[in-house]
Amino acid sequence: MHIDLDAFFASIEQRDHPEYQGRPLVVGAKPGKRGVVATCSYEARRYGVRSAMPISEAVRRLPPETVYLRPSMTRYGEVSRQIMQALEGISPAVEKVSVDEAFLDISGMQRLIGPPEVIGRRAKSVILEGVGLTASVGIGPNRLIAKLASDFRKPDGLTIVLADQVQAFLDPQPLTILRGLGAKSAPVLQRIGLRTVADVRRLSLLELRRHLGDLAGTKIHEQAHGIASDRVHLDSERKSISKETTFNEDITDPEIVRDTLHWAAQEVGYIARQEGRRGSIVTVKIRFQGFETHTRSRTLTTPTSTDKEIFQQAWELYQSEQWVGRPVRLVGLGVSGWASDAAKAAEQADLFDEITADHAPKQERLYQTMDAVSDKFGRKSVRFGVRRRKE
DNA sequence: TCTGGGGTCCTAGGACCC
DNA sequence: TCTGGGGTCCTAGGACCC
CATH class of the missing domain: 3.40.1170.60 (MutS, DNA mismatch repair protein, domain I)
Structure with a gap:
């Protein structure tokens, strides 16, 4: 759903x-x-x-x-939180896709609540009663069909597509409803005379791959046949944090670029620290007059979350190009590449070395040291770190 | 007409290693 | 003078989604 x-x-x-x-x-x-x-x-x-x-x-x-x-x-986020909470009362498997969208796994809920239509109505009513807003609901045998079903009738819609109705539901719709056919790839298919999903379905896998590339072609071929994942995942960990801004007028003063990077580094660093993350890739994004966009990134040996370090890296990246003087439309900055478990383990082993090196190798000292390390990394990882040292 | 901001994923070349 | 194949990481660009 x-x-x-x-x-x-x-x-x-x-x-x-x-x-x-x-x-x-x-x-x-x-x-x-x-x-x-x-x-x-x-x-x-x-x-x-x-x-x-x-x-x-x-x-x-x-x-x-x-x-x-x-x-x-902030306000919209709070309403979103209330909605997701209300939906968890229907099925515990809620996957939040964005602030205003979610998938629910309702397979196996029929005995508890009733047929799909009753479950769909229940979802709409908990949202209306909970936060006073209307939602459109789609129910289908997989994620693609459920998503397209919720789009099918808006606002305040409820569309149910059963497994044996999938092809009839898809076929007459414009091919642009398929996921991944956007501003570039949809025209590729339209230029060869395709308009609807049925048109796309008539193409062979090979032909679609030839027009769209192997992976995109395969995905579109599957979608046109109504094939997609039916899994509802737990919300996955984010992979990057970024901040960017477009100026009202293009700017040429490098001091403004510097100040903007400084601001963005503070915003990104704050979120990273709040979430307990440190990233090892810093990316700068610059958009010049005319929408020409460039990114420059750098992989650090030590992951960071401090404003100063993020800013320093970004500013160096910017300065290392022949960019100064060109009118700038947008400045942005991002951090990604979170310290992996392996990197954390290596780091904690280093910390262990550092601390033990400073102290006499008394047993008591060793225990204190392990406590210090575990305060920082957690008990489980300390054991891991100690074992690693023996290898 | 003139294109935000926050994301994810894919591609592709080159480096490097085995 | 000719130089495999596979895997992984780094980097830049771009398509796409909400």
Whole structure:
């Protein structure tokens, strides 16, 4: 089962401000500035406004009474948390895909709750009663079909696709609904005359691979036949932390680049430390006038989470290029490559060496040392570290 | 028309090692 | 003068998703 909140950010704003209800509302960039629409209310969609549309274009289309708001991510995150909690009351297997989307494994819930339709209605009602928002729900034999089913009827929809209905459900839909056919690869297939999923399904695996590449071709071939994973995973660990900003006007002063990297390093470092992570890859991202984008990354020998170290690495990366003087549109910075278990083990062994080297090899001392190491890394890993030393 | 911000994943070449 | 094959890591770019 896939659950997708309807116009999530916009709906929260309309819920919390009754005066906004029934009016076109846009959450996103400030009108007159650079940026795009994050989400807009259904009243705004009637004017053809969509997510990711440049804000300037949205302003051109929308009437003067439109409400424009900047996103309040902290508030939306809190509502999201409440929703996910409510969904856990239906099935313990909830996979949060984003702030407004989740998969639930409801196989085996039928005896407890009832047929799929009853489970779908239950999901919608716990969300409506819990946070006062509507969601669209899709139920299908795998993740792809559930996701496409929740998209099928919006807002406030409930679509159930049984296993023997999958092909009939997919075939007439435009090929762009398939995951991974975006702005570049969808036109590749459209240029050879394909329009619907049925058209794609008529192509052989070999032909699709030839047009899209081996991996993408295989994936699209599977999807067109309704084949996809039916697993609901636990939420996986994040792999990177990044911060970036686009300037209202392109800048040329390297001091502003420096200050921005400094700010981004503080933001990223703060989150990393809060989550107890240290990363060994620092990446700088620069977008010049005209949208030309470059990244430069560096792998450190010692993972870090300190603002100073992250900033230093980023600033060096920036300075090592012939970039100074070019008008800059965006500056960003990221950290990834978390210290692996092996790296942690090596590091703790080093710490152990360091501490033991400083002390007389008395048994009592050794125990104290092990306590010190275990305070830092946990009891289990100390045993691991000691064993490692014997090898 | 003029393109946010936060992510993940894939590709591809080169280095390096066995 | 000609130089395999496989695996892994590093780096840069880019497609795609929400």
